[in-house]
Amino acid sequence: MSDKTSSSKRNSKEYRKALILICFVMVLCALSVFLIVFRRNQDKNSYAAYIYSDGELQTTIDLSQITETQDITFYDETGGYNIIRVSYGKIEVIEANCPDKVCVHMGAIHSSAVPIVCLPHKLVIVLKENGIKAPDTITY
Amino acid sequence: MSIKKMTTLALYTVIALTIFVIESALPPLVPIPGIKLGLANIVTLLLLKNYSPGETFLVLIMRIVLSVFFAGQAMSLLYSLAGGLFCFAAMYAVNRFLSGKFLFVTSIIGALFHNAGQLLVAFLITSTTAVFLYAPYLILSGTITGLFTGLCAHFAQKYLLPHMKRNT
Numbered sequence: 001m002s003d004k005t006s007s008s009k010r011n012s013k014e015y016r017k018a019l020i021l022i023c024f025v026m027v028l029c030a031l032s033v034f035l036i037v038f039r040r041n042q043d044k045n046s047y048a049a050y051i052y053s054d055g056e057l058q059t060t061i062d063l064s065q066i067t068e069t070q071d072i073t074f075y076d077e078t079g080g081y082n083i084i085r086v087s088y089g090k091i092e093v094i095e096a097n098c099p100d101k102v103c104v105h106m107g108a109i110h111s112s113a114v115p116i117v118c119l120p121h122k123l124v125i126v127l128k129e130n131g132i133k134a135p136d137t138i139t140y
Numbered sequence: 141m142s143i144k145k146m147t148t149l150a151l152y153t154v155i156a157l158t159i160f161v162i163e164s165a166l167p168p169l170v171p172i173p174g175i176k177l178g179l180a181n182i183v184t185l186l187l188l189k190n191y192s193p194g195e196t197f198l199v200l201i202m203r204i205v206l207s208v209f210f211a212g213q214a215m216s217l218l219y220s221l222a223g224g225l226f227c228f229a230a231m232y233a234v235n236r237f238l239s240g241k242f243l244f245v246t247s248i249i250g251a252l253f254h255n256a257g258q259l260l261v262a263f264l265i266t267s268t269t270a271v272f273l274y275a276p277y278l279i280l281s282g283t284i285t286g287l288f289t290g291l292c293a294h295f296a297q298k299y300l301l302p303h304m305k306r307n308t
Contacts, residue, residue, distance in 0.1 A: 018242040021234065025248055029283055032276030039273070 047112065049091045051084070052124040063089050064130065080121040091125060093118065149191075149199055156183035156203040157210065164211045172274070175281040178251060178289055180207075184228065185243055185250075185293035186301065188235050196232075200224055218265075219258050226257030243297065247290025251282040 230253035
């Protein structure tokens with residue numbers, strides 16, 4: 001008896017309609033998971049380094065395009081120098097002749113969270129994200 | 141509208157409002173804004189199943205307008221109204237389509253449309269297409285929270301409503 005009622009429920013019109021809707025929702029979910037994963041992969045290491053000396057933009061380096069590690073040396077007017085090492089997705093100052101060596105001790109940066117600053121030589125390295133950026137909590 | 145009906149609907153509005161206020165006092169589950177359980181939707185679902193669409197609509201609008209006074213800023217009225225209206229329209233259509241069965245499916249579709257309405261308002265206010273980057277996250281969360289509130293409504297329908305009907 002209970003078998004019969006459950007089978008009639010299973011064959012009812014509403015059951016099939018509900019199934020269609022559930023399938024629709026599941027397709028939407030799968031699509032959104034795909035989109036999230038796709039965007040995650042795209043965003044990875046997609047940063048560009050902006051190097052400023054004395055407040056002026058010197059060069060920009062797209063860190064996602066770097067395939068081999070390379071060293072660049074920057075000089076200021078007073079003879080100070082910073083050797084910057086650029087690798088895939090990260091940037092660091094490996095050597096400098098400034099007195100405190102804050103920039104060297106800072107190590108490599110991978111994100112736009114904290115910039116590298118060498119105050120004695122007025123050198124600033126900032127990472128900025130490539131492409132469109134999602135709105136943050138405040139704008140929402 | 142009879143006094144009895146009016147009182148019953150007012151009672152439902154109070155239930156929905158209470159659920160809404162308590163829920164907004166809870167800390168958010170995930171750090172993404174716009175994601176919450178939407179438990180007040182349980183009342184909307186139950187009304188949609190047991191009462192007429194017009195009465196449901198009345199309770200929904202009353203709940204949204206009053207909730208702004210209790211727990212929100214004036215800005216959130218726009219979001220709530222858009223979300224609520226989209227949600228109601230979708231749930232009404234789905235409920236008719238399924239002739240009142242499978243409440244949780246109705247709830248999921250309602251939650252998705254609620255999120256869609258809010259995204260649309262966010263887009264109209266900020267006029268940046270970047271808000272649509274939230275859509276995948278909102279679809280996923282809407283499905284989960286919609287399923288949850290839908291099941292709540294299903295069990296309320298099964299175990300609570302018979303008692304309420306008997307006493308009114």
